[in-house]
Amino acid sequence: MIGLLQNLVDAASLGSLYALAALGVGLLFGILRLVNFAHGDFISIGAYALIVPSFEVTAQLFIGTWNWTLMIPTVTLIVVIVALISDALVFRPLRRASAPTLMIASFAVSYVIQNGILMIYGARPKAANLWAGLDTPIMFGELRVPLLQIITIVATLVLMGALTLFLKRTSYGVMMRAAAEDFRMAQYLGVRGDFVIGLAFAISGMLATAVSLLYLSQTGTLSPTMGVPLALFAFVATVIGGMGSLVGAVVGGFLVGFVVIMLQAYLPEELRAFRDAFAFTFVILILLIRPAGIIRTRALVERV
Amino acid sequence: MPPKAHASLVRRYWPLLVLCIVITAIVAIASLGSEEMQVTITEMLIRLIVVVGIYMFIGNSGILSFGHVGFMCIGAYAAAWATVDPTWKQMMLTGLPDFLQLNQYGFLPAVAGGGALAGLVALVLGAAIMRLSGIAGSIATFAFLAIVNSVYSNWESVTAGTSSIIGVPTVVGPFVALAFALGALVVAFVFQVSRFGLMLRASRDDEVAAKSSAVGVVKVRLIAFVVSAMIVGVAGALYGHFLGILTADTFYLSLTFVTLAMLVVGGVGSLTGAVTGVVVVTLVVEVLRHLEAGFPVGATNVHLPQGSQEIGLGIVMALIMVFRPSGLTRGREVPWPFTPAAQRRKMQAAQAG
Numbered sequence: 001m002i003g004l005l006q007n008l009v010d011a012a013s014l015g016s017l018y019a020l021a022a023l024g025v026g027l028l029f030g031i032l033r034l035v036n037f038a039h040g041d042f043i044s045i046g047a048y049a050l051i052v053p054s055f056e057v058t059a060q061l062f063i064g065t066w067n068w069t070l071m072i073p074t075v076t077l078i079v080v081i082v083a084l085i086s087d088a089l090v091f092r093p094l095r096r097a098s099a100p101t102l103m104i105a106s107f108a109v110s111y112v113i114q115n116g117i118l119m120i121y122g123a124r125p126k127a128a129n130l131w132a133g134l135d136t137p138i139m140f141g142e143l144r145v146p147l148l149q150i151i152t153i154v155a156t157l158v159l160m161g162a163l164t165l166f167l168k169r170t171s172y173g174v175m176m177r178a179a180a181e182d183f184r185m186a187q188y189l190g191v192r193g194d195f196v197i198g199l200a201f202a203i204s205g206m207l208a209t210a211v212s213l214l215y216l217s218q219t220g221t222l223s224p225t226m227g228v229p230l231a232l233f234a235f236v237a238t239v240i241g242g243m244g245s246l247v248g249a250v251v252g253g254f255l256v257g258f259v260v261i262m263l264q265a266y267l268p269e270e271l272r273a274f275r276d277a278f279a280f281t282f283v284i285l286i287l288l289i290r291p292a293g294i295i296r297t298r299a300l301v302e303r304v
Numbered sequence: 305m306p307p308k309a310h311a312s313l314v315r316r317y318w319p320l321l322v323l324c325i326v327i328t329a330i331v332a333i334a335s336l337g338s339e340e341m342q343v344t345i346t347e348m349l350i351r352l353i354v355v356v357g358i359y360m361f362i363g364n365s366g367i368l369s370f371g372h373v374g375f376m377c378i379g380a381y382a383a384a385w386a387t388v389d390p391t392w393k394q395m396m397l398t399g400l401p402d403f404l405q406l407n408q409y410g411f412l413p414a415v416a417g418g419g420a421l422a423g424l425v426a427l428v429l430g431a432a433i434m435r436l437s438g439i440a441g442s443i444a445t446f447a448f449l450a451i452v453n454s455v456y457s458n459w460e461s462v463t464a465g466t467s468s469i470i471g472v473p474t475v476v477g478p479f480v481a482l483a484f485a486l487g488a489l490v491v492a493f494v495f496q497v498s499r500f501g502l503m504l505r506a507s508r509d510d511e512v513a514a515k516s517s518a519v520g521v522v523k524v525r526l527i528a529f530v531v532s533a534m535i536v537g538v539a540g541a542l543y544g545h546f547l548g549i550l551t552a553d554t555f556y557l558s559l560t561f562v563t564l565a566m567l568v569v570g571g572v573g574s575l576t577g578a579v580t581g582v583v584v585v586t587l588v589v590e591v592l593r594h595l596e597a598g599f600p601v602g603a604t605n606v607h608l609p610q611g612s613q614e615i616g617l618g619i620v621m622a623l624i625m626v627f628r629p630s631g632l633t634r635g636r637e638v639p640w641p642f643t644p645a646a647q648r649r650k651m652q653a654a655q656a657g
Contacts, residue, residue, distance in 0.1 A: 035439070090622050097629040099439070100368045104568040105625050107561050112618035119611035228557070232450070239443040273458035280447040280454070287447075288432060291440045 002142050007265045013149040015257025016156035017211055019250045021234035022241065023163065024207035026249035027200050029238060030180035033099055037106040038086060040231025041113035042079050042205055046212030047222050048117055049078045050130065055122035061130070068131075076209045082113075083205035084198060091201075092194065117224040125223035130216050152214045159210055160250060163203070167246075172199060180244065233260075240286045242293025251294055256283075319637035320493040323579050324486050327352070330583070331482045342478050348586045349481035350543050352579065353488045355566050357535030359578035360492045361528050362567065364501055366508030367437065369529075370560055371429075371445030372536045374452035377555035378425055379418035379537025380544035381456060381463060384472045386414035387545070392471055399461030411475050415484075415541040422537020423530050430529040434522045437511060449560065456552035469550040476546040484542060488535050493575055495531060500524050569624050571631025576638050584632065585617070592616040 021039065028034050050071075052060040063074055086109050094105055134148040167173035178186040179196045187193050211230060216222065233256050241252025259282055263275045271278075286294070314321070327349075334345040358372045385393070385400055386409040393405050409417075433444040456463045463469065495501045507514035507521040515521055544550050562585070570581020595616075598607025608616075624632065 090626065093626040094629060097625070100362075100572060101568055101625055101629050103368065104565055105622060107565065108618045108622045108625070111561060112615050112622075115611045115614035115618070119609060119615070232446075236443060236447065239440060243439055274454055277451045277454035280450045283447045284433065284444050287436060287440050287444050291436050293440075 003265075005143055007261055009143070009145055009149060011258040011261040012254070013152045013257075014261055015254035016152050017215055017230065017253075018233050018237050018257045019253025020156055020159065020207050020211045020214075021230050022237035022249040022253040023160070023246060024204040024211075025231070025234045026238045026241070026244070026246055027204050027207075030244045030246065031176065031183060031200050032091070032102070032197060034091065034102045034106060035099070035235060036204070037103065037231065038109040038113060039204065039208060039234065040227030040229075041110045041117075042083055042208035043212045043215070043227035043230055044117060044222075044224060045082055045113065046075055046079045046209040047128075047216045047226060048121060049075050050216070051121075051126070051128060051222070053120050055124075056126070058127050061128060072209075072213070075213065076206050079209045079212075080202045080205035083201045083208070086113075087198060087201045091197075095193075114224050121222075121224070123224060125221050127220060128216065128222055129220060130213070134217060148214075148217060152218070155210060155214060159207065163207075163246075166203075172196075176200060236280070236283050240283055240290075240293055242295035245293070245295040248293050248295035255294075315640055316497065317493070318640050319574075319576055320489060322638045323489055323493075323576060327485060327489070327579065328482065331478050335478055344586070344590060346476060346478050346481045346546055348582060349478065349485045350476070350539055350546060351563060351566065351586070352485045352582045353481075353539035353542065354536050354563050355570075355578045355582050356485075356488045356492050356575065357532045357539060358563060359532075359567055359572070359575060360495060360535065361532040363572050363574065363578070364496060364504040364508060364528055365525050367445075367525070368442040368564075369445040370442060370564070371448040371452075372533065373555050373560045373563065374449040375422040375426060375533040375536045376540030376543065376559070377452050377456055377552060379422040379540030380550055380555065381418075381469070381540075382421040382537070383414040383418035383541030384469050384544045384550050385462075386417055387411060387473055388469060388471055396464050396467075397462055397469075399459070411473070411545065415538055415545075418541030418544075419534040419538040422540070423534035426530045426533030427526070430526045430533075434525045434529060449556070453552055453556050456555075463550075463552060466551070470548070472544050472548050472550060474545060474548040476542050481542060481546070484538060488539075489575065489579070491531065491535060492578075495528065496575065500527055504528055565621050568631060569621055571633035571635045573630070573635025574633055574637045577631050577633040577635060580632050585621075588620050589613065589617055 021043065024042075025036055025039050028036050028039075050061055050063050052062045054060065063071055066074070090105050090109055091102070094102055097105070131148075134151060135146050137144040137146050138150065139145075165173075167177055175186065175191045175196050176199060178189070179191055179193070183193065186196075208227075212227070215226075215230065219226075234253065237252035237256045238249045239252070240255065241250070242248030256279070260275065260279050263278050264272065267275060267278065290296075331345060331349070334341050337345075354372070354376060358369065361367070361369055361372070385397070385404045388397075388408075390406055390408050393400060397405065429448055433441060433448075436444055458465060496505075503514065503519045504524040504527075506517070507519055507524065511521060540555070543554075547554070566581035566585045567578055568581070569585055570579065571577025592608075592613040596608045596613045598605040600606075628634065
């Protein structure tokens with residue numbers, strides 16, 4: 001019983017990270033129909049921004065040593081700027097391009113960022129100790145929950161709440177929802193397209209920063225490709241949740257986190273190495289049962 | 305056959321003819337070059353086969369597939385199981401069935417086996433996922449790639465896992481690769497102008513209209529998927545016999561990226577685009593590689609910093625996509641050069657409209 005509870009907490013914590021990453025991907029997909037492969041690299045940048053550029057194996061924290069009230073805004077600003085630059089240089093000229101072209105363009109952005117990190121920081125993974133005090137466990141009866149997991153879950157809930165309030169209660173949020181529903185119609189009604197898309201990139205960058213800080217303090221290692229697996233699970237989460245639906249992205253993120261942790265915990269020993277294979281088989285199964293995702297959106301239904 | 309029929313046959317297969325001649329000419333010129341040039345050209349030809357295989361599915365069906373490099377992995381390993389020295393296999397690959405573990409087969413049967421296994425897997429997978437369209441289909445193929453990578457990197461007794469398969473005979477040079485590349489071009493082009501190819505293209509342009517005109521969309525997609533997986537599987541087998549060593553991670557995201565990028569840069573909609581993309585991207589990579597290695601200016605060796613090759617490739621690709629979003633060829637085949645000028649203008653006007 002305690003074992004199961006423990007696994008559920010793990011699942012909620014991992015699912016939170018996937019849900020945050022999936023929100024960042026889903027937001028851009030909703031408005032731009034862009035499957036942004038570079039999202040994982042935004043996450044990597046958030047982590048690498050904390051340390052001093054060098055080829056050393058042990059990372060020297062730089063921004064990472066600042067007080068968190070100053071550090072979080074600074075890192076967020078860096079990631080948001082990178083996201084906005086990639087929009088301005090690559091995605092803005094491609095507004096009318098087809099989905100595959102957009103996807104490959106984001107692949108190219110991701111390739112450039114990854115190799116840029118490689119050039120400045122070297123290819124080897126680095127150890128970094130961010131917020132070391134947070135792994136102290138808190139006991140709920142017999143249940144041991146690391147403080148960090150609680151922070152991850154709470155931070156995710158807060159961010160999701162803030163995003164919901166922003167989308168429902170502010171005029172910019174309403175513009176973004178309108179753009180996601182029908183981009184051209186929204187433009188006819190006076191929504192500035194490039195502004196809304198820039199806003200989406202900025203929010204996507206903020207979400208990526210949250211993921212990178214939480215993820216880095218959990219794993220303690222940096223590598224130029226650290227964001228890739230997160231982004232991959234995030235795509236999968238957005239698609240099975242229902243492409244274009246933010247609720248779907250969150251549901252998908254938590255579902256994927258749940259499946260991964262449960263496979264890790266309950267697969268027989270000799271099959272555990274194949275965990276990801278089982279997880280992705282599960283993804284294919286969901287797609288076959290519900291091709292439009294768990295939460296269906298009207299925007300994606302093709303009318304004849 | 306009357307002369308007129310000959311002419312129309314030449315005209316029908318004109319793009320194929322031109323592409324085959326151009327590729328053969330490139331290889332013929334390169335074969336005069338250095339050892340290093342031969343290696344580059346062989347790798348280019350193998351990638352050409354992969355991209356042509358991927359094109360055959362993506363270009364005709366309109367579904368972006370991330371999974372084809374997975375078929376390459378399957379083909380490469382299957383062929384290596386056949387040609388690697390049996391004593392090594394008995395030591396390292398204890399999970400292989402006896403007929404593979406105890407025997408050693410020739411290169412051609414091994415390549416055929418690689419293609420066949422890839423096709424078989426594609427048949428099973430495709431039967432399940434070919435009814436998915438658009439983004440759902442793409443993500444399903446991506447999930448397949450991740451499954452293949454996870455299985456092949458962890459199934460120690462069959463793939464030697466992370467310690468990789470070594471001692472695959474390196475028998476593939478430029479001319480072997482050329483023969484297979486020409487074969488792939490022929491298969492892809494003949495499919496594209498066949499009944500099935502046209503039906504598939506119709507379903508790409510308007511799925512609902514195609515269905516209502518009695519096109520069995522799932523069936524024609526499946527045919528294209530299986531044949532293209534076989535082509536890519538063969539390319540994987542060749543790649544294994546070119547590298548001499550196999551690791552599952554060779555066949556993952558970066559190769560997927562490079563091959564898809566080649567296709568998109570050239571133009572997803574035409575075979576000419578696939579070939580153009582491969583040649584252009586290879587050229588760009590080579591130029592950047594030489595710049596990175598450095599060139600003498602006076603007494604000093606001027607060179608770009610490490611990693612600028614990859615960054616440069618990314619930037620060049622982004623630039624091509626920004627300025628030619630539908631690829632260098634804009635999805636057109638090599639045009640028939642003997643059309644009267646007036647008629648050509650009319651056709652161009654019709655295409656533009």
